[in-house]
Amino acid sequence: MNPANELLHDITNSEYRHGFETQVSQEFFPKGLNEEIVRMISERKQEPEWLLEFRLEAFRKWQKMKMPNWAHLRIPEIDYQDIIYFAAPKQPKTEGEIDPELMKTFDKLGIPLDERKALSGMAVDAVFDSVSVKTTFRESLAEKGIIFCSFSEAVRDYPELVRKYLASVVPVGDNFFSALNSAVFSDGSFCYIPKGVRCPMELSSYFRINARGTGQFERTLIVADEGSYVSYLEGCTAPQRDENQLHAAVVEIVVLADAEVKYSTVQNWYPGDSEGRGGIFNFVTKRGICKGNNSRLFWTQVETGSAITWKYPSTILRGDNSVSEFYSVAVTNHHQQADTGTKMIHLGKNTRSRIISKGISAGRSENSYRGLVRVSKNAENARNYSQCDSLLLGDRCGAHTFPFIQSDNPSAVIEHEATTSKISDEQLFYCRQRGISEENAVGLIVNGYAKEVINQLPMEFAVEAQKLLQVSLEGSVG
Amino acid sequence: MLRINDLHASIGDKEILKGINLTVRPGEVHAIMGPNGSGKSTLSAVLAGKDTFTVTSGEVRYQDEDLLALSPEERSWRGIFLGFQYPTEIPGVTNVNFMKTALNEHRKYQGLPPITAAEFLKLMRQKMEIVEMDPAFSSRGVNVGFSGGEKKRNEIFQMAMLEPKLAILDETDSGLDVDALRIVATGVNRLKRPDNATLVITHYQRLLDYIVPDVVHILYKGRIIKTAGKELALEVEQRGYDWLIKEL
Numbered sequence: 001m002n003p004a005n006e007l008l009h010d011i012t013n014s015e016y017r018h019g020f021e022t023q024v025s026q027e028f029f030p031k032g033l034n035e036e037i038v039r040m041i042s043e044r045k046q047e048p049e050w051l052l053e054f055r056l057e058a059f060r061k062w063q064k065m066k067m068p069n070w071a072h073l074r075i076p077e078i079d080y081q082d083i084i085y086f087a088a089p090k091q092p093k094t095e096g097e098i099d100p101e102l103m104k105t106f107d108k109l110g111i112p113l114d115e116r117k118a119l120s121g122m123a124v125d126a127v128f129d130s131v132s133v134k135t136t137f138r139e140s141l142a143e144k145g146i147i148f149c150s151f152s153e154a155v156r157d158y159p160e161l162v163r164k165y166l167a168s169v170v171p172v173g174d175n176f177f178s179a180l181n182s183a184v185f186s187d188g189s190f191c192y193i194p195k196g197v198r199c200p201m202e203l204s205s206y207f208r209i210n211a212r213g214t215g216q217f218e219r220t221l222i223v224a225d226e227g228s229y230v231s232y233l234e235g236c237t238a239p240q241r242d243e244n245q246l247h248a249a250v251v252e253i254v255v256l257a258d259a260e261v262k263y264s265t266v267q268n269w270y271p272g273d274s275e276g277r278g279g280i281f282n283f284v285t286k287r288g289i290c291k292g293n294n295s296r297l298f299w300t301q302v303e304t305g306s307a308i309t310w311k312y313p314s315t316i317l318r319g320d321n322s323v324s325e326f327y328s329v330a331v332t333n334h335h336q337q338a339d340t341g342t343k344m345i346h347l348g349k350n351t352r353s354r355i356i357s358k359g360i361s362a363g364r365s366e367n368s369y370r371g372l373v374r375v376s377k378n379a380e381n382a383r384n385y386s387q388c389d390s391l392l393l394g395d396r397c398g399a400h401t402f403p404f405i406q407s408d409n410p411s412a413v414i415e416h417e418a419t420t421s422k423i424s425d426e427q428l429f430y431c432r433q434r435g436i437s438e439e440n441a442v443g444l445i446v447n448g449y450a451k452e453v454i455n456q457l458p459m460e461f462a463v464e465a466q467k468l469l470q471v472s473l474e475g476s477v478g
Numbered sequence: 479m480l481r482i483n484d485l486h487a488s489i490g491d492k493e494i495l496k497g498i499n500l501t502v503r504p505g506e507v508h509a510i511m512g513p514n515g516s517g518k519s520t521l522s523a524v525l526a527g528k529d530t531f532t533v534t535s536g537e538v539r540y541q542d543e544d545l546l547a548l549s550p551e552e553r554s555w556r557g558i559f560l561g562f563q564y565p566t567e568i569p570g571v572t573n574v575n576f577m578k579t580a581l582n583e584h585r586k587y588q589g590l591p592p593i594t595a596a597e598f599l600k601l602m603r604q605k606m607e608i609v610e611m612d613p614a615f616s617s618r619g620v621n622v623g624f625s626g627g628e629k630k631r632n633e634i635f636q637m638a639m640l641e642p643k644l645a646i647l648d649e650t651d652s653g654l655d656v657d658a659l660r661i662v663a664t665g666v667n668r669l670k671r672p673d674n675a676t677l678v679i680t681h682y683q684r685l686l687d688y689i690v691p692d693v694v695h696i697l698y699k700g701r702i703i704k705t706a707g708k709e710l711a712l713e714v715e716q717r718g719y720d721w722l723i724k725e726l
Contacts, residue, residue, distance in 0.1 A: 427566050432527075433551075
């Protein structure tokens with residue numbers, strides 16, 4: 001690269017702060033996907049027979065399925081035989097020790113794995129490519145009976161719990177990507193909060209893609225037993241590369257009677273450069289069930305990353321009087337595409353849901369909200385309120401809203417509001433006249449617009465998310 | 479402080495300013511009057527750096543710098559303040575947040591650290607008193623749902639916060655009742671110092687009863703056709719603009 005191009009490259013890519021690559025010796029499975037690879041993953045993880053069968057069944061289903069094409073996305077052809085399905089940093093000689101390079105990586109990402117340096121009040125399960133590197137504060141949480149560990153360890157240590165709940169919310173054949181994930185998932189996080197326990201710290205999963213040519217397929221399973229409470233956070237980043245990488249995760253959440261789960265995501269996968277080269281393809285299935293009466297599930301997501309986002313965190317409101325809320329900010333810039341939203345399925349009586357979705361589009365990006373509110377025949381007195389706002393920066397981007405409402409019970413009350421607005425030249429000039437530079441003005445206006453959602457995040461995350469919104473929109477005006 | 483030499487500016491291919499000459503010294507108050515469409519608001523927008531207008535020729539020196547080479551925010555940092563005729567609403571951004579961001583950008587330019595939250599709130603309370611603004615406004619969105627008078631008071635409050643060297647007030651009196659006019663004008667007078675200057679752009683004389691100018695200019699069809707002392711404003715009030723135009 002000549003110096004001028006290099007400079008240009010630096011400038012256009014300066015906005016993504018997590019684009020570095022960790023030099024660590026890694027083990028890879030051969031490229032491609034077939035039954036042999038599925039068996040290798042299962043064997044490598046020394047899984048019980050039932051889980052291997054689970055994977056093989058998923059793989060067979062997946063082979064018969066087609067990639068969904070109903071979203072408002074232009075998805076380039078993905079060659080599933082050109083992906084490495086398992087990549088793991090080589091284990092140091094002694095058990096339980098972590099490669100210092102990995103420690104440094106997570107330090108750099110602001111997620112120290114050393115408990116002495118860790119953020120107070122937050123336990124982390126750190127996933128690097130296909131494996132969980134470390135789960136902090138496991139022991140202190142265990143004192144309260146809380147299980148928080150990598151998915152692989154859960155399979156080994158709590159097989160009956162995993163078997164009971166795995167795929168109970170997202171069935172294997174639910175969709176193309178959940179089937180793919182079920183066949184090849186390599187690790188992820190598992191969390192169980194026992195009856196009546198209020199989890200004393202925030203639990204979180206941090207997903208890092210590092211290796212070239214690989215995909216990341218992790219699963220998260222959260223079970224909140226009766227009367228328990230947990231707040232769960234998820235963060236993710238990846239190096240900056242010209243190639244596209246696939247991320248297809250499954251998150252399942254089971255909320256039993258009188259329990260409450262808050263699930264927050266700050267998604268910051270590498271979005272590709274300003275010309276649309278590279279970036280993560282993020283195809284994720286997240287679903288929770290409010291299984292027991294009076295259970296509550298709250299989703300908050302701040303989506304700034306990925307070249308393509310396809311994601312609809314959803315709730316099945318089965319228990320009577322159960323409540324679910326979905327708060328989302330999705331930012332797209334340059335050539336990013338996002339098709340995201342939620343599904344609220346009301347089955348129980350007196351169930352309530354609320355959807356607040358804020359889309360922000362800039363550059364040449366496309367940003368869609370897609371939502372479904374369904375009230376079944378037996379869901380007496382169900383209530384839903386949805387609000388979908390779109391904010392446009394510039395005139396080359398797109399914002400779209402696809403709300404679906406389906407009510408089979410006449411007692412249901414469903415409200416839907418939608419707005420579309422633009423940051424006007426007048427607003428920008430007004431800010432600049434007061435000395436607020438253009439970039440800061442955009443940041444200020446966007447953060448004001450997204451405040452209702454950001455305020456739902458735990459404090460430390462809210463500050464991060466605010467900065468992230470501004471950084472994601474750098475270079476979007478002028 | 480400000481020297482405008484033969485300034486021409488247009489929007490599209492329509493020339494609006496056709497050779498403006500104007501000099502403002504520290505401590506002075508200048509009034510620019512003129513009938514509708516004479517270019518008063520264009521002049522203030524060009525001085526503040528709005529890019530809707532293209533400067534086709536001429537020069538503006540401000541404190542020995544080429545003003546036209548600076549971005550709107552750079553002009554703001556150097557002490558130029560524009561009180562807007564129609565202040566823009568910014569939903570979702572509170573007055574506190576807006577003002578704090580603006581003030582801190584000014585402080586950064588001056589090499590000062592960001593203001594502390596406590597200092598800022600104290601300062602804000604003091605300055606709000608100048609225009610008799612209800613402190614409840616500080617947590618509301620910038621100009622959102624403000625009445626015409628409240629918007630104008632907010633402009634003068636912002637001016638008080640930023641302590642500009644050259645304040646340009648574009649038809650600050652429009653849409654104000656007598657009480658609001660008095661409050662706004664009193665605010666402006668209280669901010670007057672020997673080292674700062676004010677450019678009052680107005681259609682009517684009544685604002686000049688409160689803010690007394692040292693010099694009055696009459697702008698007509700993009701040119702200043704007459705410059706005199708404060709008595710000129712009174713004369714215009716009584717006789718209108720026609721006699722001036724006939725003199726041309």
